[in-house]
Amino acid sequence: xxxxxxxxxxxxxxxHLTNLTTSVGEGPFWVLHVDTLVMSxxxxxxxxxxxxxxxxxxxxxxxxxxxxxxxxxxxxxxxQVKNTFHxxxxxxxxPAALTIFVWVLLLNTMDLLPIDIMxxxxxxxxxxxxxxxxxxxxxxxxxxxxxxxxxxxxxxxxKVKGLGGWLFExxxxxxxxxxxxxxxxxxxxxxxxxxxxxxxxxxxxxxxYAGEIIFxxxxxxxxxxxxxxxxxxxxxxxxxxxxxxxxxxxAFIFMMLSVVYLSMAHESH
Amino acid sequence: xxxxxxxxxxxxxxxxxIWFTVKFVWPPLLRAIExxxxxxxxxxxxxxxxxxxxxxxxxxxxxxxxEAKQRATEIITQAEKRAAEIVEEAKENAKxxxxxxxxxxxxxxxxEVFAAKEALRRQIADLALAGATKILxxxxxxxxxxxxxxSIEEELK
Numbered sequence: 001x002x003x004x005x006x007x008x009x010x011x012x013x014x015x016h017l018t019n020l021t022t023s024v025g026e027g028p029f030w031v032l033h034v035d036t037l038v039m040s041x042x043x044x045x046x047x048x049x050x051x052x053x054x055x056x057x058x059x060x061x062x063x064x065x066x067x068x069x070x071x072x073x074x075x076x077x078x079x080q081v082k083n084t085f086h087x088x089x090x091x092x093x094x095p096a097a098l099t100i101f102v103w104v105l106l107l108n109t110m111d112l113l114p115i116d117i118m119x120x121x122x123x124x125x126x127x128x129x130x131x132x133x134x135x136x137x138x139x140x141x142x143x144x145x146x147x148x149x150x151x152x153x154x155x156x157x158x159k160v161k162g163l164g165g166w167l168f169e170x171x172x173x174x175x176x177x178x179x180x181x182x183x184x185x186x187x188x189x190x191x192x193x194x195x196x197x198x199x200x201x202x203x204x205x206x207x208x209y210a211g212e213i214i215f216x217x218x219x220x221x222x223x224x225x226x227x228x229x230x231x232x233x234x235x236x237x238x239x240x241x242x243x244x245x246x247x248x249x250x251a252f253i254f255m256m257l258s259v260v261y262l263s264m265a266h267e268s269h
Numbered sequence: 270x271x272x273x274x275x276x277x278x279x280x281x282x283x284x285x286x287i288w289f290t291v292k293f294v295w296p297p298l299l300r301a302i303e304x305x306x307x308x309x310x311x312x313x314x315x316x317x318x319x320x321x322x323x324x325x326x327x328x329x330x331x332x333x334x335x336e337a338k339q340r341a342t343e344i345i346t347q348a349e350k351r352a353a354e355i356v357e358e359a360k361e362n363a364k365x366x367x368x369x370x371x372x373x374x375x376x377x378x379x380x381e382v383f384a385a386k387e388a389l390r391r392q393i394a395d396l397a398l399a400g401a402t403k404i405l406x407x408x409x410x411x412x413x414x415x416x417x418x419x420s421i422e423e424e425l426k
Contacts, residue, residue, distance in 0.1 A: 032273070032275055044282060051294045060308060071302060095294065103283075138275065141275070141279050145279070147276070
Protein backbone atom coordinates (compact mmCIF):
# COMPACT_ATOMS: atom_id res chain seq x y z
CA UNK A 1 0.00 0.00 0.00
CA UNK A 2 2.95 2.22 0.44
CA UNK A 3 3.10 2.48 -3.30
CA UNK A 4 -0.60 3.28 -3.50
CA UNK A 5 -0.32 7.00 -3.05
CA UNK A 6 -3.96 7.52 -3.83
CA UNK A 7 -5.81 5.30 -1.37
CA UNK A 8 -9.41 4.93 -2.41
CA UNK A 9 -11.83 2.17 -1.42
CA UNK A 10 -11.57 0.88 -4.92
CA UNK A 11 -7.80 0.72 -4.98
CA UNK A 12 -7.74 -0.78 -1.48
CA UNK A 13 -10.02 -3.66 -2.38
CA UNK A 14 -8.47 -4.17 -5.78
CA UNK A 15 -5.06 -4.32 -4.16
CA HIS A 16 -6.17 -7.01 -1.76
CA LEU A 17 -7.90 -9.04 -4.41
CA THR A 18 -5.14 -9.05 -7.00
CA ASN A 19 -3.06 -12.17 -7.38
CA LEU A 20 0.60 -12.29 -8.07
CA THR A 21 0.59 -13.73 -11.55
CA THR A 22 3.15 -15.08 -13.87
CA SER A 23 2.65 -16.07 -17.46
CA VAL A 24 3.60 -19.57 -18.46
CA GLY A 25 2.47 -19.47 -22.08
CA GLU A 26 0.40 -17.71 -24.72
CA GLY A 27 -3.14 -16.64 -24.00
CA PRO A 28 -5.21 -15.80 -20.94
CA PHE A 29 -5.37 -19.41 -19.71
CA TRP A 30 -1.64 -19.89 -19.36
CA VAL A 31 -1.37 -17.70 -16.32
CA LEU A 32 -0.28 -18.94 -12.94
CA HIS A 33 -1.31 -17.43 -9.62
CA VAL A 34 1.98 -17.78 -7.85
CA ASP A 35 0.62 -16.73 -4.46
CA THR A 36 -2.18 -19.29 -4.53
CA LEU A 37 0.11 -22.10 -5.56
CA VAL A 38 2.93 -21.23 -3.17
CA MET A 39 0.66 -20.71 -0.17
CA SER A 40 -1.28 -23.92 -0.77
CA UNK A 41 1.83 -25.99 -1.31
CA UNK A 42 3.49 -24.56 1.80
CA UNK A 43 0.38 -25.20 3.86
CA UNK A 44 -0.05 -28.66 2.38
CA UNK A 45 3.52 -29.59 3.19
CA UNK A 46 3.09 -28.12 6.66
CA UNK A 47 -0.13 -30.01 7.30
CA UNK A 48 0.71 -33.35 5.76
CA UNK A 49 4.32 -33.10 6.90
CA UNK A 50 3.42 -32.55 10.53
CA UNK A 51 0.93 -35.40 10.38
CA UNK A 52 3.63 -37.56 8.86
CA UNK A 53 6.16 -36.57 11.55
CA UNK A 54 3.74 -37.67 14.25
CA UNK A 55 2.49 -40.77 12.49
CA UNK A 56 5.98 -41.96 11.62
CA UNK A 57 6.61 -42.74 15.28
CA UNK A 58 3.10 -43.96 16.03
CA UNK A 59 2.98 -46.63 18.69
CA UNK A 60 0.15 -48.97 19.62
CA UNK A 61 1.05 -48.48 23.28
CA UNK A 62 0.37 -45.36 25.31
CA UNK A 63 0.32 -42.55 22.73
CA UNK A 64 2.01 -39.20 23.13
CA UNK A 65 -0.24 -36.15 23.30
CA UNK A 66 0.53 -35.31 19.69
CA UNK A 67 -0.22 -38.81 18.54
CA UNK A 68 -3.44 -38.79 20.52
CA UNK A 69 -4.42 -35.56 18.80
CA UNK A 70 -3.71 -36.97 15.35
CA UNK A 71 -5.57 -40.12 16.28
CA UNK A 72 -8.56 -38.05 17.32
CA UNK A 73 -8.47 -36.27 13.99
CA UNK A 74 -8.07 -39.43 11.98
CA UNK A 75 -10.73 -41.32 13.89
CA UNK A 76 -13.09 -38.40 13.50
CA UNK A 77 -12.57 -38.47 9.73
CA UNK A 78 -12.68 -42.24 9.66
CA UNK A 79 -16.02 -42.28 11.46
CA GLN A 80 -17.48 -39.82 9.02
CA VAL A 81 -16.23 -41.81 6.07
CA LYS A 82 -17.39 -45.10 7.57
CA ASN A 83 -20.93 -43.78 7.92
CA THR A 84 -21.07 -42.78 4.28
CA PHE A 85 -18.80 -45.07 2.37
CA HIS A 86 -19.30 -48.80 2.50
CA UNK A 87 -16.29 -50.17 0.70
CA UNK A 88 -12.70 -50.62 1.76
CA UNK A 89 -12.21 -47.03 2.80
CA UNK A 90 -8.63 -47.38 3.98
CA UNK A 91 -7.12 -47.83 0.55
CA UNK A 92 -8.17 -44.46 -0.80
CA UNK A 93 -11.31 -42.67 0.31
CA UNK A 94 -10.52 -42.13 3.99
CA PRO A 95 -6.96 -40.85 3.47
CA ALA A 96 -8.22 -38.63 0.67
CA ALA A 97 -10.86 -37.25 3.01
CA LEU A 98 -8.17 -36.58 5.60
CA THR A 99 -6.08 -34.75 3.04
CA ILE A 100 -9.03 -32.65 1.92
CA PHE A 101 -10.07 -31.76 5.44
CA VAL A 102 -6.63 -30.85 6.71
CA TRP A 103 -5.56 -29.02 3.60
CA VAL A 104 -8.77 -27.06 3.07
CA LEU A 105 -8.91 -26.23 6.75
CA LEU A 106 -5.39 -24.82 6.67
CA LEU A 107 -6.09 -22.91 3.45
CA ASN A 108 -9.27 -21.46 4.93
CA THR A 109 -7.58 -20.62 8.21
CA MET A 110 -5.26 -18.19 6.40
CA ASP A 111 -8.36 -16.02 6.22
CA LEU A 112 -8.01 -15.34 9.94
CA LEU A 113 -4.64 -13.64 9.52
CA PRO A 114 -5.09 -9.86 9.64
CA ILE A 115 -5.12 -8.78 6.01
CA ASP A 116 -3.37 -5.46 6.23
CA ILE A 117 -0.61 -6.67 8.52
CA MET A 118 0.03 -9.56 6.17
CA UNK A 119 -0.01 -7.16 3.23
CA UNK A 120 2.54 -4.99 5.00
CA UNK A 121 4.73 -8.02 5.73
CA UNK A 122 4.59 -9.19 2.13
CA UNK A 123 5.30 -5.67 0.92
CA UNK A 124 8.12 -4.77 3.26
CA UNK A 125 9.68 -8.11 4.17
CA UNK A 126 9.34 -9.97 0.91
CA UNK A 127 8.99 -6.99 -1.41
CA UNK A 128 5.87 -8.35 -3.05
CA UNK A 129 3.12 -5.92 -3.85
CA UNK A 130 0.26 -8.24 -4.68
CA UNK A 131 -0.01 -11.37 -2.57
CA UNK A 132 -3.24 -13.06 -1.55
CA UNK A 133 -2.62 -15.41 1.29
CA UNK A 134 -5.94 -17.31 1.26
CA UNK A 135 -5.79 -19.86 -1.55
CA UNK A 136 -9.43 -20.85 -1.17
CA UNK A 137 -10.51 -17.33 -2.13
CA UNK A 138 -9.04 -18.17 -5.51
CA UNK A 139 -11.69 -19.95 -7.53
CA UNK A 140 -8.94 -21.92 -9.23
CA UNK A 141 -8.17 -23.76 -6.01
CA UNK A 142 -11.72 -24.76 -5.25
CA UNK A 143 -12.33 -25.76 -8.85
CA UNK A 144 -9.12 -27.75 -8.88
CA UNK A 145 -10.24 -29.69 -5.82
CA UNK A 146 -13.82 -30.15 -7.00
CA UNK A 147 -12.78 -31.20 -10.49
CA UNK A 148 -10.23 -33.64 -9.10
CA UNK A 149 -13.01 -35.20 -7.05
CA UNK A 150 -15.20 -35.13 -10.16
CA UNK A 151 -12.65 -37.01 -12.21
CA UNK A 152 -12.13 -39.46 -9.37
CA UNK A 153 -15.89 -39.91 -9.34
CA UNK A 154 -15.91 -40.83 -13.01
CA UNK A 155 -12.84 -43.00 -12.51
CA UNK A 156 -14.47 -44.96 -9.71
CA UNK A 157 -17.72 -45.20 -11.67
CA UNK A 158 -15.81 -46.82 -14.50
CA LYS A 159 -13.71 -48.94 -12.20
CA VAL A 160 -16.53 -50.27 -10.05
CA LYS A 161 -19.38 -50.53 -12.54
CA GLY A 162 -17.48 -50.74 -15.80
CA LEU A 163 -18.27 -48.65 -18.84
CA GLY A 164 -21.50 -50.56 -19.48
CA GLY A 165 -22.70 -50.20 -15.94
CA TRP A 166 -21.98 -46.53 -15.91
CA LEU A 167 -23.71 -45.93 -19.23
CA PHE A 168 -26.66 -47.96 -18.00
CA GLU A 169 -26.83 -45.72 -14.99
CA UNK A 170 -26.57 -42.59 -17.12
CA UNK A 171 -29.44 -43.65 -19.38
CA UNK A 172 -31.68 -45.70 -17.13
CA UNK A 173 -31.67 -43.90 -13.80
CA UNK A 174 -33.35 -42.29 -12.02
CA UNK A 175 -36.63 -42.54 -13.97
CA UNK A 176 -36.57 -46.02 -15.49
CA UNK A 177 -35.38 -48.33 -18.24
CA UNK A 178 -37.98 -47.38 -20.84
CA UNK A 179 -36.19 -46.08 -23.99
CA UNK A 180 -38.56 -43.12 -24.11
CA UNK A 181 -37.12 -41.99 -20.81
CA UNK A 182 -33.50 -42.27 -21.93
CA UNK A 183 -33.08 -38.65 -23.05
CA UNK A 184 -34.72 -37.44 -19.88
CA UNK A 185 -32.48 -39.62 -17.74
CA UNK A 186 -29.40 -38.53 -19.61
CA UNK A 187 -30.35 -34.87 -19.33
CA UNK A 188 -30.97 -35.30 -15.63
CA UNK A 189 -27.63 -37.03 -15.11
CA UNK A 190 -25.73 -34.49 -17.17
CA UNK A 191 -27.21 -31.70 -15.12
CA UNK A 192 -26.23 -33.59 -12.00
CA UNK A 193 -22.69 -34.12 -13.23
CA UNK A 194 -22.35 -30.45 -14.15
CA UNK A 195 -23.91 -29.13 -11.00
CA UNK A 196 -21.89 -31.32 -8.64
CA UNK A 197 -18.46 -29.75 -9.15
CA UNK A 198 -19.99 -26.30 -9.52
CA UNK A 199 -21.87 -26.36 -6.25
CA UNK A 200 -19.03 -28.22 -4.59
CA UNK A 201 -16.41 -25.65 -5.46
CA UNK A 202 -18.48 -22.49 -5.41
CA UNK A 203 -19.83 -23.21 -1.92
CA UNK A 204 -16.34 -23.22 -0.47
CA UNK A 205 -15.15 -20.36 -2.61
CA UNK A 206 -18.21 -18.20 -1.88
CA UNK A 207 -18.05 -18.64 1.86
CA UNK A 208 -14.38 -17.90 2.21
CA TYR A 209 -14.40 -15.13 -0.37
CA ALA A 210 -17.33 -13.47 1.34
CA GLY A 211 -15.52 -13.74 4.62
CA GLU A 212 -12.52 -12.01 3.18
CA ILE A 213 -14.68 -9.26 1.68
CA ILE A 214 -16.21 -8.60 5.10
CA PHE A 215 -12.71 -8.27 6.56
CA UNK A 216 -11.82 -5.88 3.75
CA UNK A 217 -14.92 -3.77 4.37
CA UNK A 218 -14.14 -3.64 8.08
CA UNK A 219 -10.60 -2.63 7.16
CA UNK A 220 -11.96 0.17 5.04
CA UNK A 221 -14.15 1.36 7.87
CA UNK A 222 -11.07 1.53 10.05
CA UNK A 223 -9.64 4.06 7.61
CA UNK A 224 -12.46 6.55 8.29
CA UNK A 225 -11.24 7.65 11.72
CA UNK A 226 -10.99 6.75 15.38
CA UNK A 227 -14.62 5.66 15.76
CA UNK A 228 -14.37 3.59 12.61
CA UNK A 229 -11.17 1.95 13.84
CA UNK A 230 -12.78 1.19 17.19
CA UNK A 231 -15.88 -0.41 15.74
CA UNK A 232 -14.04 -2.20 12.99
CA UNK A 233 -11.69 -3.68 15.57
CA UNK A 234 -14.58 -4.97 17.67
CA UNK A 235 -16.57 -6.23 14.70
CA UNK A 236 -13.44 -7.63 13.11
CA UNK A 237 -12.72 -9.62 16.26
CA UNK A 238 -16.31 -10.84 16.33
CA UNK A 239 -16.26 -11.77 12.68
CA UNK A 240 -12.94 -13.54 13.08
CA UNK A 241 -14.28 -15.60 15.99
CA UNK A 242 -17.37 -16.48 13.97
CA UNK A 243 -15.12 -17.17 11.03
CA UNK A 244 -13.34 -19.90 12.99
CA UNK A 245 -16.62 -21.77 12.80
CA UNK A 246 -17.14 -21.04 9.10
CA UNK A 247 -13.60 -22.02 8.21
CA UNK A 248 -13.91 -25.39 9.98
CA UNK A 249 -17.45 -26.00 8.83
CA UNK A 250 -16.65 -25.29 5.19
CA ALA A 251 -13.63 -27.59 5.29
CA PHE A 252 -15.81 -30.26 6.84
CA ILE A 253 -18.61 -29.77 4.31
CA PHE A 254 -16.17 -29.90 1.44
CA MET A 255 -14.73 -33.14 2.77
CA MET A 256 -18.13 -34.69 3.41
CA LEU A 257 -19.37 -33.83 -0.08
CA SER A 258 -16.25 -35.34 -1.58
CA VAL A 259 -16.81 -38.53 0.40
CA VAL A 260 -20.48 -38.61 -0.57
CA TYR A 261 -19.69 -38.13 -4.25
CA LEU A 262 -17.02 -40.82 -4.17
CA SER A 263 -19.27 -43.29 -2.38
CA MET A 264 -22.08 -42.58 -4.83
CA ALA A 265 -19.64 -43.49 -7.57
CA HIS A 266 -19.01 -46.80 -5.81
CA GLU A 267 -22.63 -47.75 -5.34
CA SER A 268 -25.26 -48.60 -7.88
CA HIS A 269 -28.59 -46.88 -7.67
CA UNK B 270 -11.12 -14.59 -10.54
CA UNK B 271 -10.54 -16.10 -13.93
CA UNK B 272 -9.89 -19.75 -14.49
CA UNK B 273 -6.32 -20.33 -15.58
CA UNK B 274 -3.36 -22.61 -15.32
CA UNK B 275 -3.44 -22.29 -11.52
CA UNK B 276 -6.27 -24.80 -11.58
CA UNK B 277 -4.08 -27.48 -13.11
CA UNK B 278 -1.20 -26.74 -10.79
CA UNK B 279 -3.50 -26.92 -7.78
CA UNK B 280 -4.96 -30.19 -9.00
CA UNK B 281 -1.45 -31.59 -9.31
CA UNK B 282 -0.58 -30.39 -5.83
CA UNK B 283 -3.81 -31.90 -4.55
CA UNK B 284 -3.07 -35.28 -6.09
CA UNK B 285 0.45 -35.24 -4.70
CA UNK B 286 -0.86 -34.54 -1.21
CA ILE B 287 -3.51 -37.25 -1.52
CA TRP B 288 -0.86 -39.68 -2.70
CA PHE B 289 1.36 -38.72 0.22
CA THR B 290 -1.44 -39.22 2.73
CA VAL B 291 -2.53 -42.52 1.22
CA LYS B 292 1.02 -43.76 1.19
CA PHE B 293 2.67 -42.35 4.30
CA VAL B 294 0.21 -40.82 6.74
CA TRP B 295 -2.79 -43.09 6.86
CA PRO B 296 -1.33 -46.63 7.03
CA PRO B 297 1.08 -46.30 10.00
CA LEU B 298 -1.46 -44.65 12.25
CA LEU B 299 -4.16 -47.06 11.19
CA ARG B 300 -1.82 -49.90 12.01
CA ALA B 301 -1.08 -48.44 15.41
CA ILE B 302 -4.75 -47.88 16.14
CA GLU B 303 -5.73 -51.35 15.01
CA UNK B 304 -2.92 -52.88 17.02
CA UNK B 305 -4.10 -50.98 20.08
CA UNK B 306 -7.68 -52.02 19.46
CA UNK B 307 -6.55 -55.61 19.36
CA UNK B 308 -4.58 -55.19 22.58
CA UNK B 309 -7.55 -53.61 24.29
CA UNK B 310 -9.83 -56.35 23.03
CA UNK B 311 -7.39 -58.97 24.30
CA UNK B 312 -7.18 -57.21 27.63
CA UNK B 313 -10.93 -57.06 27.93
CA UNK B 314 -11.22 -60.72 27.02
CA UNK B 315 -8.59 -61.60 29.62
CA UNK B 316 -10.46 -59.53 32.19
CA UNK B 317 -13.66 -61.30 31.30
CA UNK B 318 -11.94 -64.65 31.64
CA UNK B 319 -10.49 -63.63 35.00
CA UNK B 320 -13.90 -62.54 36.18
CA UNK B 321 -15.41 -65.83 35.15
CA UNK B 322 -12.64 -67.72 36.89
CA UNK B 323 -13.10 -65.66 40.01
CA UNK B 324 -16.79 -66.42 39.94
CA UNK B 325 -16.06 -70.08 39.55
CA UNK B 326 -13.53 -70.00 42.39
CA UNK B 327 -15.90 -68.18 44.69
CA UNK B 328 -18.59 -70.67 43.82
CA UNK B 329 -16.21 -73.50 44.62
CA UNK B 330 -15.04 -71.92 47.83
CA UNK B 331 -18.59 -71.44 49.01
CA UNK B 332 -19.27 -75.05 48.22
CA UNK B 333 -16.21 -76.11 50.17
CA UNK B 334 -17.29 -73.90 53.02
CA UNK B 335 -20.73 -75.43 53.02
CA GLU B 336 -19.26 -78.90 53.04
CA ALA B 337 -16.90 -77.99 55.87
CA LYS B 338 -19.77 -76.62 57.88
CA GLN B 339 -21.72 -79.77 57.31
CA ARG B 340 -18.74 -81.86 58.34
CA ALA B 341 -18.24 -79.75 61.43
CA THR B 342 -21.86 -80.21 62.40
CA GLU B 343 -21.52 -83.92 61.88
CA ILE B 344 -18.36 -84.04 63.96
CA ILE B 345 -19.97 -82.03 66.72
CA THR B 346 -22.99 -84.28 66.73
CA GLN B 347 -20.76 -87.32 66.84
CA ALA B 348 -18.67 -85.85 69.60
CA GLU B 349 -21.75 -85.04 71.62
CA LYS B 350 -23.01 -88.54 71.13
CA ARG B 351 -19.65 -89.94 72.11
CA ALA B 352 -19.50 -87.71 75.14
CA ALA B 353 -22.91 -88.91 76.24
CA GLU B 354 -21.74 -92.46 75.71
CA ILE B 355 -18.59 -91.86 77.73
CA VAL B 356 -20.59 -90.34 80.53
CA GLU B 357 -22.98 -93.28 80.41
CA GLU B 358 -20.09 -95.72 80.42
CA ALA B 359 -18.41 -93.93 83.29
CA LYS B 360 -21.63 -94.07 85.26
CA GLU B 361 -21.88 -97.78 84.55
CA ASN B 362 -18.27 -98.37 85.51
CA ALA B 363 -18.67 -96.34 88.65
CA LYS B 364 -21.70 -98.33 89.60
CA UNK B 365 -19.92 -101.61 88.95
CA UNK B 366 -16.91 -100.41 90.85
CA UNK B 367 -19.10 -99.25 93.71
CA UNK B 368 -20.85 -102.60 93.82
CA UNK B 369 -17.55 -104.35 93.77
CA UNK B 370 -16.21 -102.19 96.57
CA UNK B 371 -19.44 -102.79 98.46
CA UNK B 372 -19.16 -106.53 98.05
CA UNK B 373 -15.50 -106.42 99.12
CA UNK B 374 -16.40 -104.34 102.14
CA UNK B 375 -19.18 -106.73 103.05
CA UNK B 376 -16.84 -109.68 102.73
CA UNK B 377 -14.29 -107.93 104.84
CA UNK B 378 -16.89 -107.12 107.42
CA UNK B 379 -18.05 -110.72 107.43
CA UNK B 380 -14.50 -111.83 107.74
CA GLU B 381 -13.87 -109.42 110.55
CA VAL B 382 -17.01 -110.53 112.29
CA PHE B 383 -16.05 -114.14 111.85
CA ALA B 384 -12.54 -113.42 113.12
CA ALA B 385 -13.91 -111.54 116.11
CA LYS B 386 -16.30 -114.36 116.82
CA GLU B 387 -13.46 -116.83 116.55
CA ALA B 388 -11.25 -114.79 118.83
CA LEU B 389 -14.11 -114.44 121.26
CA ARG B 390 -14.77 -118.14 121.24
CA ARG B 391 -11.14 -118.87 121.76
CA GLN B 392 -10.96 -116.52 124.65
CA ILE B 393 -14.16 -117.98 126.06
CA ALA B 394 -12.66 -121.47 125.66
CA ASP B 395 -9.49 -120.36 127.34
CA LEU B 396 -11.51 -118.76 130.09
CA ALA B 397 -13.68 -121.84 130.52
CA LEU B 398 -10.65 -124.03 130.42
CA ALA B 399 -8.87 -121.86 132.93
CA GLY B 400 -12.01 -121.84 135.11
CA ALA B 401 -12.35 -125.59 134.82
CA THR B 402 -8.67 -126.07 135.52
CA LYS B 403 -8.94 -123.88 138.64
CA ILE B 404 -11.97 -125.84 139.85
CA LEU B 405 -10.44 -129.19 139.17
CA UNK B 406 -6.92 -128.35 140.37
CA UNK B 407 -7.49 -129.75 143.75
CA UNK B 408 -9.34 -132.89 142.99
CA UNK B 409 -8.28 -133.72 139.58
CA UNK B 410 -4.96 -134.88 138.65
CA UNK B 411 -3.84 -133.19 135.56
CA UNK B 412 -2.25 -136.31 134.48
CA UNK B 413 -5.33 -138.42 135.08
CA UNK B 414 -7.80 -136.07 133.46
CA UNK B 415 -5.52 -134.94 130.79
CA UNK B 416 -7.53 -136.60 127.99
CA UNK B 417 -10.78 -135.28 129.55
CA UNK B 418 -9.36 -131.79 129.51
CA UNK B 419 -8.11 -132.26 126.03
CA SER B 420 -11.57 -133.34 124.86
CA ILE B 421 -13.18 -130.32 126.58
CA GLU B 422 -10.58 -128.10 124.97
CA GLU B 423 -11.29 -129.73 121.66
CA GLU B 424 -15.00 -129.22 122.08
CA LEU B 425 -14.61 -125.58 122.98
CA LYS B 426 -12.34 -124.72 120.21
